[in-house]
Amino acid sequence: MEIGIDSFAAAAPAGTDSQTENRRKSLTELIDRIVYADEMGLDVFGIGEHHRKEFLDSATAIILAAAAARTSRIKLTSAVTVLSAADPVRVFQEFATIDLISNGRAEIIAGRGSFTEAFPLFGLRLNDYDALFSEKLELLLKIRDEEIVTWRGQFRPALNQQAIYPRPVQESLPIWQGVGGTPASFARAGTLGLPLMVAVIGGETHRFRPLVDLYREAGAKAGHAPEKLKVGLHSLGYVAESTEQAVEAYYPGYAETFTRIGRERGWPPVTRNHFNAQTGPFGALVVGGVEDVAEKILRHSESLGGIDRFTFQMDNANLSHTQLKNAIELIGKEVIPRVKAGL
CATH class of the missing domain: 3.20.20.30 (Luciferase-like domain)
Known part of the structure; x- marks a missing residue:
């Protein structure tokens, strides 16, 4: 059994610091904890995705990339990527890049998310909640398995013999489904x-x-x-x-x-x-x-x-x-x- 930690990059409680300094300190300490988890032998560290004031994980891949450059063995994953509100092409490119930086330690946990603020933020209809996820998961898996992609769906422009790069270190980038x-x-x-x-x-x-x-x-x-x-x-x-x-x-x-x-x-x-x-x-x-x-x-x-x-x-x-x-x-x-x- 692998054992690890998931974080939502919660901002530290308000203190005497300014809001900017508080947010900067919170992210610095989070990266320090990921490095420490790597040193202590934990198997995996995940970063969530939220678009709320109290969490600092709206750009999950950037946090994971920063951690990838400072760790050596721990797996680094999203927890979860709100795929309904994301572009599968960009998600794959970001995590393939993390995989290259980390030498094959990146993973994706794709889900629909327990909060809904991403839908109005990115101009999506909450009524399409499940259909968006289903279609985008299909495309993400196709991109993972095929370097040259031809695909057509309802919510994203079609792809016609489109090459998608970079490719990851791992032959098949691990993609979990979060439920x-x-x-x-x-x-x-x-x-x-x-x-x-x-x-x-x-x-x-x-x-x-x-x-x-x-x-x-x-x-x-x-x-x-x-x-x-x-x-x-x-x-x-x-x-x-x-x-x-x-x-x-x-x-x-x-x-x-x-x-x-x-x-x-x-x-x-x-x-x-x-x-x-x-x-x-x-x-x-x-x-x-x-x-x-x-x-x-x-x-x-x-x-x-x-x-x-x-x-x-x-x-x-x-x-x-x-x-x-x-x-x-x-x-x-x-x-x-x-x-x-x-x-």
């Missing part, structure tokens, strides 16, 4: 034979087993080998020296962030009882000390029939750079060896 809870998305990933990254940020992880089974069944029906049908799990989480320390450090920022997002979506405010349920044995949050976190990752893997990758999303709780680096060290030195031993 939430929509059955059709799981089935589509299986039919296409794409690795699956499941974002579970609430509820109980084991309840996603029927959807993961649907993915595997669709893949088998389409003739894809089982080893090709990889499953990854993305969860909110944090690691400290003890579970008590992790919970007390993580809860305040988590409650503030998800209460604020909840107001946009009509969710009730976060309560401590709700949080405690989510950090319990079956809840989606992977927050705790080293042993508890390793056990929970293994438990989640078993409940989903085995997973190939697990990624923490830690920077949603206003944790300091020092706290996040400490968590990275604990993951690399303590959690990963325990999980591998448990497997």
Whole structure:
């Protein structure tokens, strides 16, 4: 199992610095954490894509390219590329370039995104949400597999014997499909034979087993080998020296962030009882000390029939750079060896 981190490049809490200095410092520290994750032996680091004031990841590929130049072994991926609102040609070119800079460590996780601000920003209709993604995923896969592309669709100008460069180091640039809870998305990933990254940020992880089974069944029906049908799990989480320390450090920022997002979506405010349920044995949050976190990752893997990758999303709780680096060290030195031993 690969273990890593996904980040949304959250801007640090407002302090005495100017907004510009705060944003600059946040990105500098993020690159430092990616380099540290590489040093600590983590397998993968992903950067999301949002177009909101509180996140600095609107240009995902640029952050990953900066990290690629300063790391040597860690895989670098989007988490996710909002493909519905992107041009597949540019997405491929950007990640092929990252692959060249990193000597073959780039990946794409393509998804539809959980926020919708990219649609009005780029002049797209939210009503076309699924059709846009389906068409653009088809084109992205075609570009990956063919150097000279002829293609016609509904939402993008046609390509006629068009050469697309640069080509990546990897013969087949890894493209995963990021999914939430929509059955059709799981089935589509299986039919296409794409690795699956499941974002579970609430509820109980084991309840996603029927959807993961649907993915595997669709893949088998389409003739894809089982080893090709990889499953990854993305969860909110944090690691400290003890579970008590992790919970007390993580809860305040988590409650503030998800209460604020909840107001946009009509969710009730976060309560401590709700949080405690989510950090319990079956809840989606992977927050705790080293042993508890390793056990929970293994438990989640078993409940989903085995997973190939697990990624923490830690920077949603206003944790300091020092706290996040400490968590990275604990993951690399303590959690990963325990999980591998448990497997």
